Amino acid sequence: MATRRQLVADLGTALQRYQRSVQAYDDAVQRALGLGAADLRCLDWLADGPKTAGVLATATGLRPAATTALLDRLEAKGLIERVRDEGDRRRVLVRMTEEGARRTYAMYAPLVDEGAGLFAGLTVAEMSRLRDLVDSMTELTDRHRGGIAAPS
Template identity: 40%
Template sequence: MSKEKEIHALTRAVQELQDATDLIDELAARRLGINRTDLRCLSRLSARGALTAGELATTAGLTGGATTTVIDRLERAGLAQRVRDHSDRRRVLVRLTERAERLTMEIWGPILNDAQTELRQFSVAELELIVKFLSCALDNQRRHASRLRGDPG
């Protein structure tokens, strides 16, 4: 197969993966009884641990006011809580509740386990190449998210 055909096949596979991921996210949000913005923030907290509201806003691409609203909804749903930072009592952190951790493991745990099993079939060199590709793809997505937001630069 030619290089251009391989590039086309790969970009198509990535799009299919994004669509499948989008469907999982939609189904997960429904199961958790939250909207997609709330799910995005829940994902950031799951991946990064406790964050300040400002940090959560930045990582989720939200305004401060929108983030406060999301945190309030996540608290009402029993999925997040505001807690004082042990090292700086003036700071308030947002973290997942035990319920959220249990539910996210019920939803994404089997997906993660299957993915890790599938990845074990690759050599270290192949895994390094996949990581390199995903890093480039992530940089590309971030650049274009910035472009679509109208950020200067």
């Protein structure tokens, strides 16, 4: 029987394998869509709704000028559009077009559809605990990412 320490190590290894697998999948998607890594990351951030260019710059780790160039590329491909914020007409938001949503979702739909079945044997309480664990892991990573200094 595995010890708690061994199980923690095994979980860490399994999560590392999963992270590599997701990265490799995303790499394949960006190649299939003719995008770069920052382009796909931008689309990922837009999947849950419009964002400002500033939010996308932070999300992608790009400087403002590079973010503008990225948005220009995605707009030229018909994947995103710039629109006025209905709440504040002075502000411009970036949102995914229907074509952008369709093309990117088509790449991830098999994972979403098949992946839902992985939760079939779990109780609501177990899924809630898993969600909370993943949220805590995300918070931990985000907090530590903030402490990494860029080379000067």
